[in-house]
Amino acid sequence: MADLLEQAIARVKALSVxxxxxxxxxxxxxxxxxxxxxTSFAGSHNLLAELxxxxxxxxHAGNSxxxxxxxxLLRRL
Numbered sequence: 573m574a575d576l577l578e579q580a581i582a583r584v585k586a587l588s589v590x591x592x593x594x595x596x597x598x599x600x601x602x603x604x605x606x607x608x609x610x611t612s613f614a615g616s617h618n619l620l621a622e623l624x625x626x627x628x629x630x631x632h633a634g635n636s637x638x639x640x641x642x643x644x645l646l647r648r649l
Contacts, residue, residue, distance in 0.1 A: 573581075584595050630636050 584592055587595070627636075
């Protein structure tokens with residue numbers, strides 16, 4: 573086990589059971605979220621490639637415009 577993880581676990585062990593459960597829940601949720609992200613990203617390569625090709629086709633056809641960050645800020649206000 574990594575030293576940093578061992579330090580974290582030692583500190584968590586010193587907490588109350590409720591606090592330990594709260595931290596454990598946060599860790600488990602984060603791991604699950606990371607797993608879902610990895611699964612989603614792994615299955616999206618073809619879609620991303622298609623979207624990129626579509627964007628490039630629109631650009632080459634002259635159907636795009638340069639992004640102006642100042643105009644974006646004004647729209648948000």
